[in-house]
Amino acid sequence: xxxxxxxxxxxxxxxxxxxxxxxxxxxxxxxxxxxxxxxxxxxxxxxxxxxxxxxxxxxxxxxxxxxxxxxxxxxxxxxxxxxxxxxxxxxxxxxxxxxxxxxxxxxxxxxxxxxxxxxxxxxxxxxxxxxxxxxxxxxxxx
Numbered sequence: 001x002x003x004x005x006x007x008x009x010x011x012x013x014x015x016x017x018x019x020x021x022x023x024x025x026x027x028x029x030x031x032x033x034x035x036x037x038x039x040x041x042x043x044x045x046x047x048x049x050x051x052x053x054x055x056x057x058x059x060x061x062x063x064x065x066x067x068x069x070x071x072x073x074x075x076x077x078x079x080x081x082x083x084x085x086x087x088x089x090x091x092x093x094x095x096x097x098x099x100x101x102x103x104x105x106x107x108x109x110x111x112x113x114x115x116x117x118x119x120x121x122x123x124x125x126x127x128x129x130x131x132x133x134x135x136x137x138x139x140x141x142x
Contacts, residue, residue, distance in 0.1 A: 037111030040123045042135050045098050048123065054096035057089055059110055060129070068139040070100060070132065081110050086117055096121040104128035 008015050032039070040048070048054035049072070056073040058065050065075040076088050078101070089097070097119060099107035107124035114122045125132065133139060 035108075035112070036115045036122065037108060038123045039104075039108075039126050040098070041126050042132055042137055045123070045125050046137070048096050048098060052096050054098050054121075054123075055089070055092045056098045056100060058100045058129075059106060060101055064102065066141070068129070068133070068141050070129075071138055071140040073100065073140075078106050078110055081113060084113070084117070086114075089119075093117075093119050094121075096123065099124045100132075101128045103130050 045054070045056075049056065049070075056070045058069050058073040058075050059078040059081060060069075060075070061077055062075060065073075069075070074088065080088075097114065099111055099114075099122065101107050104125060104127045107128070111122045111124050127134070129139075
């Protein structure tokens with residue numbers, strides 16, 4: 001036990017950083033479990049699109065969208081959704097929505113905005129378009 005106390009005393013900054021990281025992981029895990037926004041893999045997204053007529057909302061900038069997007073996706077930039085301009089997707093409030101960005105990092109905050117606006121089924125694509133392309137799934141460029 002004395003060795004641990006000596007280590008903590010000699011490496012205070014390292015111990016504080018370690019506890020900070022552990023706390024951040026715990027908080028992120030709890031938030032993910034309590035969130036109404038589901039993170040789904042590409043295979044489940046394909047099933048939602050084909051079986052439940054899910055709407056794909058691509059939140060990337062228009063230039064990135066034109067370079068390649070999921071077939072049938074609607075382009076609504078993240079800045080527009082963060083400004084609570086939901087006019088382009090309001091009619092899909094009761095349908096399953098799949099939010100897509102480049103890496104899957106931007107969509108969680110937008111998902112929270114949409115659930116607060118009473119969208120009932122909000123999903124985010126795990127890994128975003130990068131993962132979609134890695135799995136050789138179809139990409140439209142029109």
